[in-house]
Amino acid sequence: MSHTQDNKYSAQDLFQPYTIKHLTLPTRIVMSPMARAFSPDGVPGPDVAAYYRRRAENGVGLVITEGAIINHPAATSEPRLPKLYGEAALNGWAEVVRQVHEAGGKIFPQIVHMGMIRANGSQPNPEAPSIGPSGLDLEGNQINAPMTAEEIAGVIQAYADAALHAKEIGFDGIELHGAHGFLIDQFFWEKTNRRTDRYGGDLLNRARFAVEVVQAVRAAVGPEYPVAMRLSQWKMGDYQAKLADSPEQLELLLNALVEAGVDIFHCSTRRFWEPEFAGSAFSFAGWVKKLTGKTTITVGSVGMDNDPAEAGAEAEEHPGLEGLVERLGLGEFDLVAVGRALLGDPAWAAKIRDGRLSELQPFTPEAVGTLN
Ligand SMILES: Cc1cc2nc3c(=O)[nH]c(=O)nc-3n(C[C@H](O)[C@H](O)[C@H](O)COP(=O)(O)O)c2cc1C
Numbered sequence: 001m002s003h004t005q006d007n008k009y010s011a012q013d014l015f016q017p018y019t020i021k022h023l024t025l026p027t028r029i030v031m032s033p034m035a036r037a038f039s040p041d042g043v044p045g046p047d048v049a050a051y052y053r054r055r056a057e058n059g060v061g062l063v064i065t066e067g068a069i070i071n072h073p074a075a076t077s078e079p080r081l082p083k084l085y086g087e088a089a090l091n092g093w094a095e096v097v098r099q100v101h102e103a104g105g106k107i108f109p110q111i112v113h114m115g116m117i118r119a120n121g122s123q124p125n126p127e128a129p130s131i132g133p134s135g136l137d138l139e140g141n142q143i144n145a146p147m148t149a150e151e152i153a154g155v156i157q158a159y160a161d162a163a164l165h166a167k168e169i170g171f172d173g174i175e176l177h178g179a180h181g182f183l184i185d186q187f188f189w190e191k192t193n194r195r196t197d198r199y200g201g202d203l204l205n206r207a208r209f210a211v212e213v214v215q216a217v218r219a220a221v222g223p224e225y226p227v228a229m230r231l232s233q234w235k236m237g238d239y240q241a242k243l244a245d246s247p248e249q250l251e252l253l254l255n256a257l258v259e260a261g262v263d264i265f266h267c268s269t270r271r272f273w274e275p276e277f278a279g280s281a282f283s284f285a286g287w288v289k290k291l292t293g294k295t296t297i298t299v300g301s302v303g304m305d306n307d308p309a310e311a312g313a314e315a316e317e318h319p320g321l322e323g324l325v326e327r328l329g330l331g332e333f334d335l336v337a338v339g340r341a342l343l344g345d346p347a348w349a350a351k352i353r354d355g356r357l358s359e360l361q362p363f364t365p366e367a368v369g370t371l372n
Helices: 011-015 046-057 087-102 149-168 183-188 208-221 247-260 284-292 313-317 320-329 340-344 348-353 365-369
Strands: 018-020 023-025 029-031 062-069 106-112 174-180 227-235 264-267 295-299 335-338
Touching: 011 320, 011 348, 046 062, 046 087, 062 087, 087 106, 106 149, 149 174, 149 208, 174 183, 174 208, 174 264, 183 208, 183 227, 208 227, 208 247, 227 284, 247 284, 264 284, 284 295, 335 340, 340 348, 340 365
Parallel strands: 029 062, 029 335, 062 106, 106 174, 174 227, 227 264, 264 295, 295 335
Antiparallel strands: 018 023
């Protein structure tokens, strides 16, 4: 898209720097966290470093890595997802960070515990039972016992340890995965959190686990280090789920997280343009920005408008790059995360920046199986 006199906003707006605390991102394009499972024994190798570097070299301002696993035996179901603990994995990550920095980009790890999304008996620690606030899976089936107070305290400490490791090896900030029905979100969601102690009950009590995780992370990394949290209304297996069914409820949740120390909200939606609440065109990211004034990242089908695999309602309604940069220009959000389009084409952002639209490689599901 070119900058003409009729267009108040331009794709070039995506390539303006953005500063948060002491961190300046060279562009507004964020690589969305995407689990890739290319790290044998949880150790990211040179191919993983080169994969992230290619995006940083090509116009991505901030890489948010695939979910990196905290130090708890039941945190993952897949031994090839990278760990954020242990010397070998941390050395691997240090090289990823070095390469992204050399290419001029910034990088956060996404810090993850899967909770009850992990099936009992999963590798690499099949003997460790899966854990969740009430031991329920995302369908609400009772699988295991609820987490004990000691388990909760231990897992909170493991999130804080992971954040400190990230800071020590040079990551520019961290993102906590509080979305999609993973462990933190299992506490938020009433379907998976039936606790009657201080971690369960109304929305604020269900947010207590997240608040304590953020407080512990903040205590570990200090006041100046950027801390992001990814949130979503939807859950894996339930796209209609809602944590907050009104802006007032959302505000309650967000205020608690801001007070605990969140700087950046990564607002996960499947389509960045969809209104979040009836009576307003504002997206989820738009509401979060309006309610908190904090840095917000939008996400959902950016760059997927011309994709044959996305035919149907999504393709027809997609407002395209014009719609995206207009919302950015109007201040609805600050940063734009891109997932699948960046898997399909490592140079997606640079091609948008340079107007090389005919050269864009579309996303195909096969892209998930390779580390191009
Ligand atoms: C292969 C793949 C793996 C993903 N893994 C994660 C993940 O580890 N953590 C996360 O928060 N989201 C994950 N997501 C969701 C993406 O970050 C993103 O929100 C989603 O793909 C929508 O953005 P898009 O339309 O630009 O692809 C994953 C998506 C894909 C396609």
